[in-house]
Amino acid sequence: xxxxxxxxxxxxxxxxxxxxxxxxxxxxxxxxxxxxxxxxxxxxxxxxxxxxxxxxxxxxxxxxxxxxxxxxxxxxxxxxxxxxxxxxxxxxxxxxxxxxxxxxxxxxxxxxxxxxxxxxxxxxxxxxxxxxxxxxxxxxxxxxxxxxxxxxxxxxxxxxxxxxxxxxxxxxxxxxxxxxxxxxxxxxxxxxxxxxxxxxxxxxxxxxxxxxxxxxxxxxxxxxxxxxxxxxx
Ligand SMILES: *Cc1c(COP(=O)(O)O)cnc(C)c1O
Numbered sequence: 001x002x003x004x005x006x007x008x009x010x011x012x013x014x015x016x017x018x019x020x021x022x023x024x025x026x027x028x029x030x031x032x033x034x035x036x037x038x039x040x041x042x043x044x045x046x047x048x049x050x051x052x053x054x055x056x057x058x059x060x061x062x063x064x065x066x067x068x069x070x071x072x073x074x075x076x077x078x079x080x081x082x083x084x085x086x087x088x089x090x091x092x093x094x095x096x097x098x099x100x101x102x103x104x105x106x107x108x109x110x111x112x113x114x115x116x117x118x119x120x121x122x123x124x125x126x127x128x129x130x131x132x133x134x135x136x137x138x139x140x141x142x143x144x145x146x147x148x149x150x151x152x153x154x155x156x157x158x159x160x161x162x163x164x165x166x167x168x169x170x171x172x173x174x175x176x177x178x179x180x181x182x183x184x185x186x187x188x189x190x191x192x193x194x195x196x197x198x199x200x201x202x203x204x205x206x207x208x209x210x211x212x213x214x215x216x217x218x219x220x221x222x223x224x225x226x227x228x229x230x231x232x233x
Contacts (some may be wrong), residue, residue, distance in 0.1 A: 005046040035225035060087040085111040099224035104138040116157035126164040151196040158196040162202030173210035180217035
């Protein structure tokens with residue numbers, strides 16, 4: 001095993017533990033999604049050797065290309081990037097792609113429901129929320145969610161399991177802490193509302209730049225790319 005991968009991973013684990021401690025979340029599990037976009041199969045092997053099993057990609061084409069190399073491994077794939085409706089069918093065919101974290105419109109939801117039905121399997125999704133109203137990002141605006149939920153309760157093959165957000169990159173990640181707080185409070189409200197068919201089990205937020213703050217503010221899943229694959233000062 002490559003010792004660099006191991007030491008980078010240990011450092012991440014240490015930071016996660018410290019953030020959990022600060023937040024009084026010692027007993028909770030924080031899932032790590034390894035973001036493998038632009039990484040080679042060889043690099044991904046290193047990640048799997050560390051015991052990481054959940055991999056995330058942001059482009060359908062790249063996921064489809066990498067997928068066959070890991071068919072005999074115990075891995076699951078998550079789609080985390082903007083998904084065009086005409087490409088949903090390719091995702092539907094990949095049995096080990098178990099979650100779409102980037103559900104960003106009602107029309108996309110309808111397409112997913114239809115394609116999964118054709119494949120005869122269901123898929124978990126997270127609703128991407130553009131909590132920062134960032135014009136450069138996809139995702140539902142908070143106010144549009146109730147309308148979406150009216151429709152979403154009818155889906156059978158698309159299973160809503162929580163929320164995901166991508167925050168703007170800032171040099172000082174403290175600047176985005178209020179957005180983490182805001183989406184956490186939305187997540188908790190929805191959890192308490194118990195809308196039929198809308199489960200709130202995962203809150204996917206935090207990347208290399210800001211995962212410690214995300215954990216302090218309630219993330220259940222963090223999405224890590226660079227910190228696993230590159231040595232960051
Ligand atoms: C690339 C990417 C990440 C990981 O980003 P890093 O800063 O490299 O950790 C997380 N989430 C999404 C949606 C991404 O596209």
